[in-house]
Amino acid sequence: MPIKNRYAELHSEITEWRHDFHIHPELMYDVHRTAARVAELLREFGCDEVVEGVGKTGVVGVIHGQSIASGKAIGLRADMDALPIHEATGLEYASQTPGKMHACGHDGHTAMLLGAAKYLCETRNFDGKAVMVFQPAEEGGAGGLAMCQDGMMDRFGIQEIYGMHNMPGQPVGQFAIRPGALLASSDEFEIIVTGKGGHAAAPHDAIDTTLVAAQIVVSLQTLVSRNVDPIKRVVLTVGTFETDSVASNVIAHEVRMKGTVRTLDTEYREFAEKRVREIVEGTASAFGATVEIAWSRGYPVTMNTSEHTVFAAEVAKSIAGNVDDNVDPIMPAEDFSYMLEERPGAYIFLGNGDTAMCHHPKYNFDDEAIPFGSSWYSGMIEARMKMNTN
Numbered sequence: 001m002p003i004k005n006r007y008a009e010l011h012s013e014i015t016e017w018r019h020d021f022h023i024h025p026e027l028m029y030d031v032h033r034t035a036a037r038v039a040e041l042l043r044e045f046g047c048d049e050v051v052e053g054v055g056k057t058g059v060v061g062v063i064h065g066q067s068i069a070s071g072k073a074i075g076l077r078a079d080m081d082a083l084p085i086h087e088a089t090g091l092e093y094a095s096q097t098p099g100k101m102h103a104c105g106h107d108g109h110t111a112m113l114l115g116a117a118k119y120l121c122e123t124r125n126f127d128g129k130a131v132m133v134f135q136p137a138e139e140g141g142a143g144g145l146a147m148c149q150d151g152m153m154d155r156f157g158i159q160e161i162y163g164m165h166n167m168p169g170q171p172v173g174q175f176a177i178r179p180g181a182l183l184a185s186s187d188e189f190e191i192i193v194t195g196k197g198g199h200a201a202a203p204h205d206a207i208d209t210t211l212v213a214a215q216i217v218v219s220l221q222t223l224v225s226r227n228v229d230p231i232k233r234v235v236l237t238v239g240t241f242e243t244d245s246v247a248s249n250v251i252a253h254e255v256r257m258k259g260t261v262r263t264l265d266t267e268y269r270e271f272a273e274k275r276v277r278e279i280v281e282g283t284a285s286a287f288g289a290t291v292e293i294a295w296s297r298g299y300p301v302t303m304n305t306s307e308h309t310v311f312a313a314e315v316a317k318s319i320a321g322n323v324d325d326n327v328d329p330i331m332p333a334e335d336f337s338y339m340l341e342e343r344p345g346a347y348i349f350l351g352n353g354d355t356a357m358c359h360h361p362k363y364n365f366d367d368e369a370i371p372f373g374s375s376w377y378s379g380m381i382e383a384r385m386k387m388n389t390n
């Protein structure tokens with residue numbers, strides 16, 4: 001199963017869809033134009049069912065194989081949303097909306113999955129149902145969770161689900177995957193420390209909140225260095241630090257900090273929250289300050305199931321020749337993780353060549369990756385729901 005010849009013919013058409021999405025980036029759940037275009041194309045291809053408004057603005061297209069006797073249904077997922085970044089690529093099809101940009105390649109993911117949908121509608125060389133999932137709000141809005149909470153898995157009978165992300169720095173068309181944790185979980189916290197403001201020359205009459213908060217920042221770093229098994233992967237970063245003093249001769253009354261904890265080991269999510277609370281409360285009380293801590297759970301660990309990872313790697317290998325099937329995990333988070341919490345499946349990286357990194361104003365999706373991505377999506381359907389040739 002090398003790159004399918006049909007994708008050589010479809011390449012320019014899929015590229016046009018991609019450039020159209022790129023010109024018109026939309027954020028979070030506000031992907032109305034993109035979703036409408038996706039639904040229009042899915043209907044044009046002849047999908048057996050096209051449902052809009054799943055998880056607010058998600059779209060699902062169902063394609064029946066020549067037979068559906070196997071009773072199988074497999075989900076393939078792409079994301080549709082862009083980022084609040086001002087594009088600096090200078091491309092002729094650059095964003096026409098200042099401050100919005102497809103800087104993560106979701107335009108490419110959506111176009112590649114549409115290409116696979118067109119091919120699968122033409123050929124239907126499988127036994128079962130292919131469920132094409134186009135989700136909104138991957139970039140921080142948990143659109144994947146919204147689609148799951150809308151009952152997508154049961155409603156369309158999805159038994160397994162697969163997703164893909166382009167990867168700058170890997171050769172175009174090279175796939176990489178691993179069983180188990182591929183991307184981290186991401187949780188956020190906000191800490192408000194209250195001491196007692198005062199005159200900089202009379203610290204004995206104040207409780208110096210800046211000093212207390214600084215101790216907290218330093219102590220929090222012991223969570224990873226002293227409390228976590230060195231073999232495990234956890235990272236904690238305090239990203240903001242704001243005092244309410246704007247003068248050099250004023251001791252702050254209040255300090256606000258925000259940070260994030262990422263891990264590839266699910267058991268450390270609860271541990272990190274518990275330990276952060278202990279360190280923050282203990283340190284504050286040692287200095288006579290008080291604290292409020294708000295903790296918010298973000299995306300879970302993206303956890304590939306072993307059997308499905310092996311399968312996804314085999315399909316990738318048949319397309320690209322070789323595949324890195326034990327790639328190092330990375331610490332960003334991905335909301336396909338919610339779909340993998342509901343159903344087994346796998347997430348795979350597809351090389352995007354020597355481009356700027358995702359979320360950079362000069363990033364661009366490489367159109368040469370399209371035949372590889374579309375081939376993998378449709379290959380998963382044909383290989384996982386083979387026609388009975390007897």
Ligand SMILES: [Zn+2]
Nearest residue numbers: 104139358359
């Ligand atoms: Zn992104």
Ligand SMILES: [Zn+2]
Nearest residue numbers: 104105106165
């Ligand atoms: Zn992305």
